[in-house]
Amino acid sequence: MKEPEIDFVAIKNIKTFIIRMIKDFWILMGGIIATCRLTNDTNNEKSVYRVYRGMQLLQHRGKAYWKISSGKFEISGYGSLPVFKTIHEKVLRHENDPMYAIVGHLSKKKPITRRLEKINFALDGFFVDLDKLLTHPLMKRRNYEPLSQIHYIFRELLIERKDPYKAAEFLDRHLRGNYVINIENEIHVFRNSTGFKPLFLGKDKDQNDFIITSENYIGSFFPLLDLKEINPGQLIRINSKYGMDILTQLDKNRILMDPFEFIRESHVSSVFNDKSIYSIRKNIGNVQAQFLSSKIADADVILAEPDYTRPMALGLNQGFKNNKKKIEMMEGIIKDRYDDSDPMIDYSEQVSKNKLLSNGKTLKFIIEPITNKKQILSVQGTIQTGGTIIETVFYLKRSNVSKIHVIVSYVPTVDGRQVGLYTQQKDLISRKYIGKISYIDDLNREIAYELGVDSVFFNSPEILSKGIGVRESQLWFPEWIRFLDYK
Template sequence: MATSIFPGEKPDRLEEECAVFGVYSTTDDVARLTCFGLQALQHRGQESAGIAVGDGDTVTVTKDLGLVTQVFNESALAALRGEVAVGHCRYSTSGGMGNWTSAQPHMSAIDEVLIALAHNGTLVNTNRIRADLISKGVEFRSNTDSEVACQVIGYYTRETHHLTEGIKTAMEMIDGAYAMVLASPTALYAFRDPHGIRPLCLGKLPDDRGWVVSSETCGLDIVGAEFVRDVRPGEIIRINDTGISTLQAIEPQEPRGCIFEYVYFARPDSVIDGQSVYQARRNMGRILAREAPVEADLVLGVPDSGVPGALGYSEASGIEFTDGIVKNRYVGRTFIQPTQEMRQMGIRIKLNPLPSVIAGKRLVVIDDSIVRGNTSKKLVDMLRSAGAAEIHFRIVSPEVMWPCFYGIDTANQDQLIAANMTNEEMCEFIGCDSLEFISLDGLREAVGDAHSKTFCEACFTGEYPVALPDSITKNAFLKKS
């Protein structure tokens, strides 16, 4: 599936909110390394980008709306000098670009000392914490949960007189999914929620030049850092001129890493919990061929995330794999207002079938997920127009039945096609000849080499690892008698 590129249209896939990156080095250009790291993580958020640098005395932040390469040029990076940096790229769930104040990193003052925080995930109890902080005189510039986290860390650091204790107190108070990096003038901090829902890993620069933390290992790769380990759930890592230290700030809970990272969110060249994302996706295709076989002539993957699964399906089924759909790689998210005619053709701006390859053929089309179904329907129409004889949709994730509240853009169950239609009704709506999804057991098998044997699967099962307040759920679920 392709993300909607038109304003006002809901994207027809689950959208990650953001990525975080951090560097501590006394010898390297930490802002430049962070810029490259964010470019490697750009797939996780394309609406704003920011970098904050600590120089021993203060913290300076540059952030704006747009892609990393639009926000940062040589002069912007040259102004960011120091030994510690944190960076962020963001995808908002508010339906538009948002505004500058929602861009990260967020800043907070601890007396005369500034800190900057970048956050991947979503907190579920910030309304209460925000109200408490406002009653204590804390001022807010945005309505983001990330700023609440930054301000609560700042507030309790002033009370405890130690930043690590301020972070620890904040972690004891906040609920939800978070992987965070924080820069003080002299140190880099990294910490995760006790379930480890969102990914975060630690790497080391060559020749003991410094340390790197990243949402994914592909961020380490681009700066030449060697993967050391994942940041443990509930752990705080601090890196400064004395080296690296760790604190198990809160008791880790049953691991619940987001299983959708393997399906779609993560880059295929990343490794999460010891499992290659690319190999997991290829495994999904192999298992799907076993669970949902069909007679066909060709296997196609919807670029890009459906391609590894299509290769696996082809390998296991013996049906030839082909590149039958071309992706325009130079079109990202755009907010240029389209005409109605352009809106109707929508998906063709990103994807275009090859009639010379698919005309007269029975196709197995592999995609990562179906959320709202609109893009799948448009894709089937395109393939029919290109002459496909049959179209058999095969999806390498189970039916998305429940909204996510931990950093993914699905706020209401009535937006999810699988929660509102039977398989037969979905098949008819999309217009394909058959439609099958991998089973949840099959998906678990595909990522079975991961060290974490339990995952957050709430979007498939409705079983949420972190309790949700009524203020979040009251309008989120279908009201069925």
């Protein structure tokens, strides 16, 4: 199979840009003033003036770059804000373009590229971990500016996938401060969960406007404006027709847990949330089976391998039966615990004619009457390099099975630390698809081809968290995995 091509020029360009951004991250510190009018009776001149007046009050401490934008309307400059007459002349050219939502932005330096000037957003703070954007499944490979990437990914999660929580969490991973953006005449406001920078929202009852500002003293200059602080971790939408609503609130005091503890590391008798790890593992399989019941229509036998997947295999069996699928759960493939120094190896080989010596230390055997011409569902805890499952597939095919499906209880492994591999191991089977695959469906198809099986189904963060019985936000996943899901 031909591996995906790596655009080394693109990677070099984006790394160069990231280095520049890291060195100059402070230039993003700025001020915000934004308004959204709630009536159809718009007065562009009056609305733009309110933003302009607010920016005059905020322009201090070296904030030389300024920009006012609303859809097609945009004006910016460097230095002190000019007299309003200059801005007014440009406003008049947009008389037929009602400005329901207007964003004003101040910062110490102007954007590095012209492309950033075209985005109707304001930022009070800075972005971190920009190198992690290289691993995000929604990243546009031909766009090298991290800030443009952040805007694009945020919009994709919020508007296209209609997932406000993931959109907010994505910003929260990278943003230290506040972010306000105008998307199709709707103002979206996010304050990061640490509350690093203040942010306030008020409604001017006299003018029927919402106003967002990074400084609460602005309220002293606007009559009838009741400013209230926006909660950290809150994503708010303001629409000219429907007013203001809170799209989501990130969990406070989140404790991130390693999901692999629930898959393999914790002892089966351990207890979490008044449930044994054994029962949690069964439920992981049950939930996964309910999701996959429409995708796997022809399996006859479930084979658990290795031993810690047995509870999940039992749960899969239960989940499929609840969906009226007749699947038998068997331990048809096992890995012996004996090595060459143990005389039991010789004894077991002599007694069991159908055992095949796979290497010097382990034995695998197939119960052929069960597997012959059957459609097999192999349950794997995780697939790291693919070595174990490739060996399993080799013996399954020798036992004359008709189809092989693989279900992986864990999410795709792209970092050895996820599963306790504190080594320099780099040949993890999913690693080559980081940042190149947008959906787990695509990853499943590629890895099934590599393994030579009929299908592969990795678990997703959403399904795994449901099986464990916690919110997805309480589990720790790398960037690529956290935002990778089924179509």
